[in-house]
Amino acid sequence: xxxxxxxxxxxxxxxxxxxxxxxxxxxxxxxxxxxxxxxxxxxxxxxxxxxxxxxxxxxxxxxxxxxxxxxxxxxxxxxxxxxxxxxxxxxxxxxxxxxxxxxxxxxxxxxxxxxxxxxxxxxxxxxxxxxxxxxxxxxxxxxxxxxxxxxxxxxxxxxxxxxxxxxxxxxxxxxxxxxxxxxxxxxxxxxxxxxxxxxxxxxxxxxxxxxxxxxxxxxxxxxxxxxxxxxx
Numbered sequence: 001x002x003x004x005x006x007x008x009x010x011x012x013x014x015x016x017x018x019x020x021x022x023x024x025x026x027x028x029x030x031x032x033x034x035x036x037x038x039x040x041x042x043x044x045x046x047x048x049x050x051x052x053x054x055x056x057x058x059x060x061x062x063x064x065x066x067x068x069x070x071x072x073x074x075x076x077x078x079x080x081x082x083x084x085x086x087x088x089x090x091x092x093x094x095x096x097x098x099x100x101x102x103x104x105x106x107x108x109x110x111x112x113x114x115x116x117x118x119x120x121x122x123x124x125x126x127x128x129x130x131x132x133x134x135x136x137x138x139x140x141x142x143x144x145x146x147x148x149x150x151x152x153x154x155x156x157x158x159x160x161x162x163x164x165x166x167x168x169x170x171x172x173x174x175x176x177x178x179x180x181x182x183x184x185x186x187x188x189x190x191x192x193x194x195x196x197x198x199x200x201x202x203x204x205x206x207x208x209x210x211x212x213x214x215x216x217x218x219x220x221x222x223x224x225x226x227x228x229x230x231x232x
Contacts (some may be wrong), residue, residue, distance in 0.1 A: 005208045010039070012200035015050075020166070026050040028184075028202050029139060043180050043229040044157060047123035050200060052116055053078065058109035061121075064102045066131070067126040068154045071096040071108075074186065076117030076120040079092040082209040086135040090119075094139050097152055101131035102141065120186075124227075126155050148224060158226040164190075164215035172224050173210045180206040180229045183213075188220025 016027035016034025025031075028048040030039045046067075053059065063069055071080065077091035082098070083105040090096050098106065110117045140149055140161070146168045148160040158175060174181060181204045183192055190197050192213040197203055203209060206229060213222070 006204060007193060007195065007203055007205040008038075008042075009195060009197070010202035010204070012198070015200070019171050021181070022054055023059050024052040026089045026200070041125070042182055043227040044123065044124045044126075044155070045182055045225070045227050047121065048127055048184065048202065049121045050074070050118065050122060053108065053110040054116060055110055055114055058107050061106045061108070062125075063098065063104045063106055065100060065102050066072050066126045066128050067100045068101065068126055068157070069096075069098040069106070070120075070122040070124075070152060070159070071098070072120040072122075072151075072193060074113060074118040074120060076115055077108070078117055078119055079111050080135075080137075081107045081109070082135065084133050084135075088135070088137050090137060093142060094137060095151060096135065096137045098155065099126070099131055099134040099154070101133050105134060111166075112126045120184075122225075124155065124157055128139075142221075146170070151223075156228050160224045162224075163185075164188075164222065165219045166215055166220075169212065169214045170222075171210055171212050172226075174208070174226050176226070176228075177209050178229065179226050180204060181208070181211055182225045182227055183211070184223040184225075186221035188221060189216040190214065190220060191216060 018025045081087045120217040151159040151161045185197045190213045
């Protein structure tokens, strides 16, 4: 019998859903009006939303203090603006990282006239300390397949992303065995630790040192995030 390590699957069709004329929002974890006992935060990861924003529309997000926010465009590009003077255009293969020591207001705008845009939003609870509000953005390159590329490093949280060809395998070894790991499939299908995950599925794993996966289709895309499990 193949041993399975403790894990929780977050199926894409079980995500919370909210919408308006401006946007659709799919929430992997509890968010605003979506509350489910099985969808509590995983360690310091409180929010994982997939947002589809209609043409020429914007949404405003209120960010709590002591929060790190990651914004990752999936298709198209978005205009980012906050109430401390940061403005930036983010497109595919770019990432925006906001450190909110104090409460902030963020506006995301779709500048296109006829096309929707999509992005992922992550929120991590930071340790309470004297941190300044800060926003950074970076480019990354996914032209090299079948390997993980470093995406971000914040508060002992490490994010990686990779594109895989069909039947290619991969592994990830945690930097700290007291942490957990959260895997999110952006495109395609993977077998991860003997579990089938398809597009927009997530998998939270604790009490492990290494995870393994196999890509089941061509041009699959995977996010791997090592996360502190104590959110205090």
